Amino acid sequence: MNTFGIYVHVPFCGSICAYCHFARTAVHDGALRTSYVDGVLREFALRRERCPNLGAPSRPLATAYLGGGTPSQLEAPLMERLLDGTVGQCARTDDFELTAEANPETFAADLARSWRAAGINRVSLGVQSLDEAVLRQLGRACDPETARRALALACTMFPRVSADWIIGPGVGKAALLAELDEAVACGVEHISMYILEIHAGTAMAARVRDGAVKLQPDGQVARLYLAAIERLAAHGLPQYEVANFARPGAESRHNRGYWRRRPWLGLGPGAHGAWGRCRRANHDQVGAWLGDLDQGRLPEAAVDTLTVGARRLERVVLALRTREGVPLDWLPAGALDLVRGQAEGLWRLSDGRLRLSGAGFLRIDTIEEALARRL
Amino acid sequence: MAFDREKARNFCIIAHIDHGKSTLADRLLEYTGTLTGKAMQEQVLDSMDLERERGITIKSHPVRMDYRDPSGQAYVLNLIDTPGHVDFHYEVSRSLAACEGALLVVDAVQGVQAQTINNLYLAVEHDLAIIPVINKIDLDAARVDYVTEQFIDLIGCDPSEIVKVSAKSGVGIDELLKAIIDRVPPPKGDPEAPAQALIFDSMFDAYVGAVAYVRMFTGTIAKGQKIRVFSNERQFEVGDIGWFRLARISQKSLTAGEVGYIATGAKDVRHVRVGDTITLAETPCAAPWPGYAEAKPMVFSGLYPTENDQYNDLLDALQKLQLNDASLTWEKETSAALGFGFRCGFLGLLHLEIVQERLEREYNLSLIATLPNVEYEVLLRDGTVQLCENPAMLPDPKVIAEIREPIVRASVITPKEFVGAVIQISLERRGVQTKMEYLDVERVNLEFDLPLNELVVDYYDKLKSVTRGYASLDYEYLRHRADDLVRLDLKINGEDVDALTCIVHKDNAYSWGLKLCQKLKELIPRQMFAVAIQAAVGTRVLARTTVQPFRKNVTAKCYGGDISRKRKLLEKQKEGKKRMKQVGSVEIPQEAFLAVLKVER
Numbered sequence: 001m002n003t004f005g006i007y008v009h010v011p012f013c014g015s016i017c018a019y020c021h022f023a024r025t026a027v028h029d030g031a032l033r034t035s036y037v038d039g040v041l042r043e044f045a046l047r048r049e050r051c052p053n054l055g056a057p058s059r060p061l062a063t064a065y066l067g068g069g070t071p072s073q074l075e076a077p078l079m080e081r082l083l084d085g086t087v088g089q090c091a092r093t094d095d096f097e098l099t100a101e102a103n104p105e106t107f108a109a110d111l112a113r114s115w116r117a118a119g120i121n122r123v124s125l126g127v128q129s130l131d132e133a134v135l136r137q138l139g140r141a142c143d144p145e146t147a148r149r150a151l152a153l154a155c156t157m158f159p160r161v162s163a164d165w166i167i168g169p170g171v172g173k174a175a176l177l178a179e180l181d182e183a184v185a186c187g188v189e190h191i192s193m194y195i196l197e198i199h200a201g202t203a204m205a206a207r208v209r210d211g212a213v214k215l216q217p218d219g220q221v222a223r224l225y226l227a228a229i230e231r232l233a234a235h236g237l238p239q240y241e242v243a244n245f246a247r248p249g250a251e252s253r254h255n256r257g258y259w260r261r262r263p264w265l266g267l268g269p270g271a272h273g274a275w276g277r278c279r280r281a282n283h284d285q286v287g288a289w290l291g292d293l294d295q296g297r298l299p300e301a302a303v304d305t306l307t308v309g310a311r312r313l314e315r316v317v318l319a320l321r322t323r324e325g326v327p328l329d330w331l332p333a334g335a336l337d338l339v340r341g342q343a344e345g346l347w348r349l350s351d352g353r354l355r356l357s358g359a360g361f362l363r364i365d366t367i368e369e370a371l372a373r374r375l
Numbered sequence: 376m377a378f379d380r381e382k383a384r385n386f387c388i389i390a391h392i393d394h395g396k397s398t399l400a401d402r403l404l405e406y407t408g409t410l411t412g413k414a415m416q417e418q419v420l421d422s423m424d425l426e427r428e429r430g431i432t433i434k435s436h437p438v439r440m441d442y443r444d445p446s447g448q449a450y451v452l453n454l455i456d457t458p459g460h461v462d463f464h465y466e467v468s469r470s471l472a473a474c475e476g477a478l479l480v481v482d483a484v485q486g487v488q489a490q491t492i493n494n495l496y497l498a499v500e501h502d503l504a505i506i507p508v509i510n511k512i513d514l515d516a517a518r519v520d521y522v523t524e525q526f527i528d529l530i531g532c533d534p535s536e537i538v539k540v541s542a543k544s545g546v547g548i549d550e551l552l553k554a555i556i557d558r559v560p561p562p563k564g565d566p567e568a569p570a571q572a573l574i575f576d577s578m579f580d581a582y583v584g585a586v587a588y589v590r591m592f593t594g595t596i597a598k599g600q601k602i603r604v605f606s607n608e609r610q611f612e613v614g615d616i617g618w619f620r621l622a623r624i625s626q627k628s629l630t631a632g633e634v635g636y637i638a639t640g641a642k643d644v645r646h647v648r649v650g651d652t653i654t655l656a657e658t659p660c661a662a663p664w665p666g667y668a669e670a671k672p673m674v675f676s677g678l679y680p681t682e683n684d685q686y687n688d689l690l691d692a693l694q695k696l697q698l699n700d701a702s703l704t705w706e707k708e709t710s711a712a713l714g715f716g717f718r719c720g721f722l723g724l725l726h727l728e729i730v731q732e733r734l735e736r737e738y739n740l741s742l743i744a745t746l747p748n749v750e751y752e753v754l755l756r757d758g759t760v761q762l763c764e765n766p767a768m769l770p771d772p773k774v775i776a777e778i779r780e781p782i783v784r785a786s787v788i789t790p791k792e793f794v795g796a797v798i799q800i801s802l803e804r805r806g807v808q809t810k811m812e813y814l815d816v817e818r819v820n821l822e823f824d825l826p827l828n829e830l831v832v833d834y835y836d837k838l839k840s841v842t843r844g845y846a847s848l849d850y851e852y853l854r855h856r857a858d859d860l861v862r863l864d865l866k867i868n869g870e871d872v873d874a875l876t877c878i879v880h881k882d883n884a885y886s887w888g889l890k891l892c893q894k895l896k897e898l899i900p901r902q903m904f905a906v907a908i909q910a911a912v913g914t915r916v917l918a919r920t921t922v923q924p925f926r927k928n929v930t931a932k933c934y935g936g937d938i939s940r941k942r943k944l945l946e947k948q949k950e951g952k953k954r955m956k957q958v959g960s961v962e963i964p965q966e967a968f969l970a971v972l973k974v975e976r
Contacts (some may be wrong), residue, residue, distance in 0.1 A: 067935075194931040195927070196931075197930070197931055197932075218926040219926050219927075221926075221927050222926045222927045225927075242929060242933070243931050243932060258933070258935065259933075264935075271935070271936075272936035272938075274938075279938070281936060281939065310946075313946075314938060317941060317942070318933070318938065321933055336903075337904065341904075344904065361929060362925075362926065362928070362929050363928050364928070364930070365929055365930055366901075366902065366903045366928045367903060368945055369945065369952070370903060372945040372946070372948065373952055
């Protein structure tokens with residue numbers, strides 16, 4: 001069955017994390033949040049005008065994802081309106097997955113109740129760490145106790161809970177593994193484990209440049225990553241993508257849609273969408289995004305029509321990120337030394353597919369480059 | 376007006392690079408009224424862009440000036456420009472052969488340089504009248520007395536014979552013109568005798584074919600006549616004949632004593648090579664002008680397009696360059712590492728650089744040039760001798776009796792405080808010192824017999840760096856000499872990279888191999904797998920290093936908009952990778968192929 005997804009970007013934050021490079025603002029009030037929700041509804045309506053079968057029974061909505069930013073910054077009534085006006089307008093699959101991201105410090109019982117009532121059935125908590133010093137260095141407005149309370153609350157209130165963790169400066173192996181043990185024990189069935197990336201223009205980039213933050217050597221990061229893979233697998237959460245781990249069946253269906261090149265609609269400032277042969281990017285700034293909508297225009301900053309070559313490249317590099325791997329006949333001839341890679345433990349070859357190991361995932365960018373060169 | 380030999384003066388300028396030869400030539404054009412100030416383009420004689428940029432002359436371009444001296448007497452002055460670099464030794468000698476006099480120009484600040492001396496010897500050999508000229512006398516740092524002393528030591532002249540000028544400001548130019556008229560003898564030669572014209576340069580013109588620049592020694596050649604080129608006996612009809620201002624000026628004929636051009640209609644400049652003699656087909660002269668030799672390439676390098684699909688463009692560009700450059704040679708070559716390319720022969724390193732730069736700039740090609748090397752004579756056990764100009768093509772050591780390499784006589788002039796350093800770098804490069812003489816209290820002339828291969832690798836750069844740029848170098852081929860040479864192969868992940876193969880002295884093979892491996896390790900980026908680099912002589916591995924693979928090269932997040940970012944990055948990287956060559960499964964950046972040049976001894 002042809003299905004699709006919706007991603008809604010909520011650009012508001014209580015404070016700005018040192019490493020974040022997404023579209024977000026810490027300067028907002030009730031009025032702006034209201035205009036924002038109006039804007040999302042208008043954008044949805046506009047897009048539906050252009051594409052009437054969006055949400056028609058023949059093409060039901062399978063997943064929706066509220067990301068940010070910090071969706072938990074939206075007041076309950078606004079969240080309800082937003083969901084009613086978008087997700088609520090579409091035919092949905094029976095196993096419809098509706099995820100929202102939340103920061104532990106804004107995730108309280110009444111918010112959780114309102115989210116459940118609005119149909120959110122999966123919550124993704126930005127925990128990152130349970131170490132005070134690490135959280136401080138990342139510029140997170142959260143302390144370990146708050147994070148633990150939020151985790152417990154989420155696991156009680158929601159059928160499906162995911163938590164984000166980070167491998168960054170100050171993270172030690174024993175502490176990281178103990179934190180993962182704790183999260184799993186609490187009932188978390190999905191973990192996203194990100195190796196910290198330094199993006200130009202962030203506070204973290206400046207601190208690294210000044211020497212205030214010292215990044216770990218690559219070898220140490222690699223050891224932490226491999227240790228986390230092993231520990232989570234031991235807990236019954238095997239890796240299913242470069243940064244994602246889940247109990248079988250608890251994988252993020254929405255995110256899997258990205259890696260399988262399923263179509264999705266992107267709504268909100270900075271949101272991206274993919275439909276047909278195009279990838280579309282909205283304006284990052286709330287003002288520019290609203291401005292276009294006020295003029296009755298789609299708030300798009302860029303629309304890329306993918307060539308056959310670009311689609312082939314995407315297909316390969318996205319599949320490569322997943323546990324299912326890449327069918328061997330998608331690989332350009334001669335791009336990879338298949339035998340050597342298997343011998344050195346970067347990948348396994350079976351059932352006509354190439355599947356990266358943890359060690360392979362650690363070098364995936366290099367592997368992608370080699371593939372791209374021959375595609 | 377008929378040509379009056381008694382009133383003609385044929386001369387050239389000998390100067391080291393930057394000593395002001397081109398500026399002086401411009402000034403002579405201006406003072407003789409050949410060019411008026413406004414119309415004057417700086418350094419008009421150097422016509423190629425590259426020459427102007429580098430401030431050196433590659434292609435000589437004669438010019439005829441009509442000059443009326445202060446008494447009102449009219450003269451014809453022919454200035455024959457000479458190439459100003461060691462690579463073009465033979466060309467310089469042919470230009471000198473076309474003259475009766477030479478201006479020996481020395482910079483008042485820098486004094487006499489190696490090249491000045493060598494070209495002076497050449498001029499003396501050709502029995503030219505030498506006019507010593509000190510240039511740049513208006514500079515604050517000018518040391519006129521010091522250079523005067525140098526001249527007296529060098530040519531035994533009287534101080535009063537030295538003309539002091541500033542080509543830049545025009546001071547002393549009138550005196551110089553007077554000296555040229557008084558001291559350069561007029562040309563001799565019987566205009567009725569069989570024609571004998573020396574080719575001292577040639578160029579290719581798309582409309583009229585190969586054009587020979589000639590000095591008429593005897594006889595007369597007229598437009599429409601049948602001419603014969605001595606060495607190859609080819610015959611052509613004179614399509615056009617005449618002499619030069621800034622462009623060619625057609626005349627009916629050229630006669631003994633004149634300098635000018637003959638448009639031959641030949642399709643290739645190689646039919647009218649520098650040094651050859653042109654005569655009339657029906658009444659030829661008995662013998663050619665002595666000293667003809669084909670300019671032989673001394674330095675070789677493989678030129679490969681970075682992108683294989685540019686191969687035909689490179690072929691086309693080389694063919695076009697060769698039309699105008701008889702000393703450039705090339706033949707097709709295949710490298711396992713680099714694909715299809717050309718083994719090119721050059722007169723020297725500068726010639727190589729110029730050709731490479733013109734290919735990249737004028738023909739918009741992206742090239743990989745392999746390490747410059749020389750031509751070896753390989754004596755095989757069966758007694759035959761093979762020439763080898765590509766180290767990778769050296770025969771199996773088992774069949775080799777000996778390998779002979781070209782040795783040059785290198786002359787270095789350096790301030791005395793650098794003598795130790797110059798000797799050291801020369802000995803490190805297997806040089807044998809043959810001479811050391813003080814030119815004056817400050818300057819020393821050193822001579823070494825040096826393997827040319829050592830010279831082309833990095834000698835000149837090293838010389839400049841240990842003498843802080845003060846030393847000057849000239850060199851001349853002596854002979855081929857046998858030595859204990861071995862072929863050093865570089866292997867990457869066990870595969871021979873033929874483009875990195877070099878021939879080295881046996882005693883240096885180990886340290887050379889080790890340093891080369893280390894340098895390659897720095898230049899080859901981390902990759903998916905470990906890259907093993909080995910240096911080997913035959914089957915014996917002398918050194919090895921490893922480029923460790925990436926420990927971590929991973930984009931952690933790849934959702935929504937990350938996917939487009941990722942794809943665009945990969946597409947961009949793919950473009951960047953075009954500058955890399957794939958050897959087996961290893962990507963090697965272009966500069967790695969010149970790694971040997973960067974190895975410290």
